[in-house]
Amino acid sequence: MKHVLGVSLGSSQRDHTVQVSMLGEAIELSRRGTDGDLDRAEQLIREHDGKVDAIGLGGIDVYFFARGERYVVRDGLRLMQAARVTPAVDGSGIKDTLERDAVRYLLKETDLLRPTTRVLMVSAVDRFGMAEAFVEIGCPIVFGDLIFSAGMPYPITTLDELADIARRILPEMAKMPFTMLYPTGKEQEREGSSARFQEYYDAADVIAGDWHFIRKYLPPRVAGKWILTNTTTAKDIAELRERGATHVVTTTPEMAGRSFGTNVIEAMLVALSGKRPEELGHEGYAEWLKRLNLEPRIENLQGGSAS
């Protein structure tokens, strides 16, 4: 059996272990949250280095992207470098392909997405492929990077402006403690029912991107809207159902009641391939994704006809 460990800065309340079979290979996927404790995450990685087949880094990014530029996140790199033997990945190797393809799939295969669909993407520098895919379709879009990470009421509406702001801010911001930029640990468990920034949710048909950012200011009612994200648990789905969301689409498959982060899926591909991430490269990942035939998972929350 292959063993994949996901080490996350997120809440330990979301920990879980599942065994799955992929292409005839048994894999144990285990997720361990460290409640925002970077030192503990580093220690966990060191303890398991050389003992598991691949490590996924969750609740943190190692890289941000905008228009061909890559920004290295200092804390993320520290965790990645803590693994000296076992390959450690943050999901960025497959995110671009997987999420870009998910948007194209939704356009082609469902009634959920049209060129007129209004999109709120809570953060785009961690999902630039998804952002570009929505823009390619022509969807009116708001990138909420400043809103959701810094609380600034400033909707970014073009990829050019996103890239410009990223160029000014990210080289320095990426050096800051990651916990300042992103909800980690107990912050992830806090009820998201603030009316703050509700106007941006109200103005959208689909809320897309990182689940913890989506939840950060999630209004009490999101009736008629659908959500494109991943890492949701059964509890998260129930919460969205109560708030009136019509569908949840996850870009990663559901396993034992929840969708894993792209970091765990990338780690799983690395474990299955038996190769290091740099050997796999973009084409290698694309080939493995094709072999696994991962399609977005669409859950109808209100019991109507499936799209």
Add this chain to the structure above:
Amino acid sequence: MTQATADDLYAALDLFRGKVNENQRLRAMNRDWNRDIAVVAKDLPDVEAWIRMRAGEMDWERQQCGDPHIVLTAPADVLIGIFKGERTPTEPYLDGSLTLRGSQEDVLRLDFVSLMIWGE
């Protein structure tokens, strides 16, 4: 290296105010951000400076004015370097020479303001 003076700090604050207020995009970003920021130069104990952010516009004065939302403390040359755009706040913040007391969101926002003006 010569010791930074109060006048150097005041000149840097004037420059910073000009840059903040002429930047329409930054003003739009901060339109909801009404904050008082105390600027404390550790090596100039008699010098006081107070930044007011109101609806995206910045002003400052040479006195302390009550309870600030954020307290910015550093040696004068560090503060001057930040306000003049000669250095980013990140490195002095990470090495401890700059301390920022306030809510995490306010601290982050102040960083954003500086980077939006000077970052490239």
